[in-house]
Amino acid sequence: MRLDAVGARLRPRRLWEGVDLGFALGREWFLSLWILWWITALPVALLLAVLTGGRPDLWLVAVWWCKPLFEAPLQSWAGRALLGERPEPAERFGIIRAALTRHILPLLLWRRLGLRRSFLMPVTLLEGLSGARARRRRAVLSHGIGVPSWLTLICYHFEAILWGGVLLALVFLIPEELPRLDLTAAVTESDSPVYWFSAAIYLLAFSVIAPFYVCAGFGLYLTRRTELEAWDLEVAFRRARNEQDAAARGSARLTLAALLAVGLVLSLPSPVAEAFAPRDAVLDPVLENGLDPGEAQVIIREILADDEFGSTQEVTLWLPLERDPTEPMDGWIWPSDLGALAVTLAEILKWSLLALAFAGLVWLAFKVIQGVAQTRPRWRRSRSGSQGEGDRPSVQLEPLGAERLPDDIAASVRRLIDKGEHRAALGLLYRASLAELARQGVAIPAGSTEGDCLALAVQSLPAPRVGLMTRVTAHWSRVAYAHRQTSGAELMSLLDDWCRARDLPTGPTRDPGAPDDA
Template sequence: MQLSEFKAIARPRSEWQAIDLGIVMARAWYFKLLVAWAVPAVLVYSVLLLFFWDSTWISIFIIWWCKPLWERPILFIASRQLFDEQVSPRQVVRQYLSMIKTDWFLWLSLRRFSIYRAFDMPVTLLEGLKGKERQKRLGLLHRRFSSGASWLLITLFHIEGFLLFGFLTGLYFLLPQGVELNWNELVTEQETLSSHLYNTFWVLTMALIAPFYVCCGFFLYLQRRIDLEGWDIEINFRQLAKRRSSAGGGRPRLAVIGLGLAVLMGVLDTNIAYAQDESAFPSAQTRAKADIQAVLEGEDFRRIETEEGWRFKDKQDEEEATIPDWLIEFAEWLDKHGGFFSALADFFRSGASILEFLLWISFISIVIYVLYRYRQQLRQFMGSDRDQGHLDVEPPEVLFGLDVTKDSLPKDVIAAAQSQWQSGQQRQAIGILLRSSIIKLIHDHRCPFQEGHTELECAQIVNQAGLVDPSGGDIQKIAGYFQALTRQWLSIAYAHKDCQQEQFQSLCEGWTEAFRHA
């Protein structure tokens, strides 16, 4: 970086003037910057479309999420062009991988929702700072212009939305008069196509806006450095030196002039108070400060008034203590243990990051909840739920309005059924066998009966292959028996036909045979 090659005029500016200059910069190299954003993004988007054509949201979501990566080539080009260094496409391609991989994970995770993205990115990409150093640097940079950087994001976000809406509306207005759009059909039947159209326009809008966003953020960053490092003074010195050397003057005179200028500027321009090199002229500055302090303490600037009233105690202190010290200390401790922790410490530094942290926690909680809520469907989707015929939850206690716990079974099922039979209660007798069979099937064979299943449907479920018999009983025998029992039950319950003694005896023996292991 050669300051002498700096193409803009280095002078103190407000944040809005810096953003204006960023816009001018973006306009100057717009096509090059646009291509630098669009080529990788569109390539990736096209590949994603091949894989996720039907799930239209996945491709656009990935492109949107990876915005910090697409913006890096723009910053790379702008940072070199501004110092009069021509960048060829080949250079960009060659540098692309190293650009992308610098801190990519943090930029796509913790820092993805940073509202200072364009402002902070040069610190990572151009200065290559990480961890505590980066955090200190950002702390210094953010003392001014951070509000401008956040407003930049908010404004361009809205402009992006308006532009997208404008494109879609423009497309609609360009339709010939005879063509009538069926919105309902477009949204329901042509949903995939209309989503792709919308997404394509969105990618286009992002590409159009990105150069402005990155350049404005970059120039905000540069302006901070101009203020902090006194680039304007240095450039002026160099120009003076150059002029002097071309005129044949000696070094001592140049130093005297330089010192005089610095003293003068140090007094007049308070911005230089932020400069890191403020100790360069200690005596002059100290004297100036002492003079100013003396004037401020004079009678003209002082008036002592006594006010009485109720106010919150130590309100200011409490506001400052929004982030507890222990949290910062803890984060600093973590910071010593690696890059991730340093990023985390950085993350806890500002109040906005707390909000971001909470949002992440909410997001992760929602993901966990959704995974838990739809675990059955996911398991089926992943193909792991092979035993669909089995219950994977505790057997129900009440089903079909009946108590289906094991305890509700008579101690001797056959004796209970025969007792009913002998008292002429045929329906109740068969009913005991059926109910006992159902309870056995639920508890011992994990049959997934539901409230709405009829007897025939239960029989079909039992007949399905793959039922579990933990006691090693003959499944086919149980299924066959249950079919016969169900037929007999339907006959007696719904056709009102009597059951023969032999048939009943056969069912009793069958029950013992089928469920003797259980």
């Protein structure tokens, strides 16, 4: 992604601020996204109406299930618009063809009921990732956050509120002389023509909420990537470099302009003495000498006699009629079937609450099982080494790589420092620190960041070890994310402190395979 071309300002935000950013983008692009949604959804909706045999209830469920199909073009359009390449109306069909690829199939099948759809959709549609790479990316982005799920639930409620609001508005605003809308039939009787009207209103609610839902998920995606990969720093560095290049290219022009300005100033004539005449010479004599009170009254009357001050205007205002306080007020005119409607809505609310309670129990059980699985330490038997160490368990942490840690970590780190491979040396030291942390029984969940591991170390290690772990983490973060290399002297000092904390010999360690100099 060309970060320097992004239209929105990339900065560290809270997750709900990312949602606000997405809603702001949705308001700005609403009309284009809304039209694109209807271009995609209308043919599919007509086809589903034929395939469902004219059953409005089945048709509405089928259209709801195909919502990712309608949201994918919106995601592609928003991705291009954010990079400053706002698509033209003639490019809409090309965007639809590019978005509806094989990557959309998981969103329509086994991941259809996921609550993070709009947040994770850019991983496949914009990044083009699939398979294991896409799974790892989704796991890292989703680690420890629940705002995307809340966003989906809130948008579902917005759709229901919009649908119910339109139906109730039609009931209360249609005069009694005209045929009234049967709310009970519109909600419960699927064989009624009014049910088709209700389903069409729900489709309209889908179209109104979809641009905001897609853009809000996209805003969350940008916020999370900025938090994890420091996009704001990268953009700042690029802009600073561009400004430096522009300043270097324009230095000659600035010098020439300065010389021309100095020459122009020197060529101006000297100011004349009349410009500094005393203030008394230019004051109005009337203000200087004052006015007689009688003359002032005459002038005031002349001014007030002018049309600007003495004219009158007639203004007509609409005022409410005064009601007789003794006259009784008419009561509300309620629909005759409001009681049956209230019973129906209460029944729907009851079953909805039961369904939500059941879904909450399932989700809670899943989280409990997942938490128990993550707290189990991951041990693997070492298959190499000496005979005395063959049965000793060695920790293998999957996020740290598949290679096995060397037996003599200090010697290996010094060997890498001598070769000039400072990044590899620091990475080995950091992996060894995490492996030792895991040997002490600390469970490190998959996908944990450096900050998460440091927080676990603070809770489990003594103060001296915590300080050393903080230094190792800081050096590793500076190398891994800021690309600032650590000098060999700093690495040797860090390694010596690491060895002292473990009662290991410090200083250079000879290679066991090297010959003696004697």
